[in-house]
Amino acid sequence: MASTQQLSEGEVSGEAAEQVGEQAMGPAFLAAAASVGLSWYYFFLRGEKQRGLFVGLWPPTILAFASYFNQRRMAQQLETLTKPGTSLKNALDSVMGNR
Numbered sequence: 001m002a003s004t005q006q007l008s009e010g011e012v013s014g015e016a017a018e019q020v021g022e023q024a025m026g027p028a029f030l031a032a033a034a035s036v037g038l039s040w041y042y043f044f045l046r047g048e049k050q051r052g053l054f055v056g057l058w059p060p061t062i063l064a065f066a067s068y069f070n071q072r073r074m075a076q077q078l079e080t081l082t083k084p085g086t087s088l089k090n091a092l093d094s095v096m097g098n099r
Contacts (some may be wrong), residue, residue: 020083025063025066025067026069027066027091028062028063028065028066029063031062032058032059032062032063033059035055035058035062036056036059038055039052039058040052041054042055043056052056053085067089067094078095081094081095
């Protein structure tokens with residue numbers, strides 16, 4: 001993951017941006033998948049339908065939190081790139097990896 005100093009220097013490539021997204025969603029995706037498995041276990045194997053339905057509500061919540069934190073991280077990176085005194089063209093060029 002790139003540091004804020006690297007971001008402000010315009011060393012962000014498309015590949016680095018994808019890695020940031022993958023790092024944020026990786027654990028959340030695993031937790032959501034495990035929650036679906038646990039939900040099926042309770043609902044079908046143990047016969048505890050209410051508990052299975054309750055656990056089945058966890059994946060959207062987990063993924064929503066992960067998306068929220070990922071969006072906050074992206075907003076902070078964008079704010080770092082568009083500091084006062086930085087032209088919009090330079091900020092967009094650095095985000096797109098044209099430098």
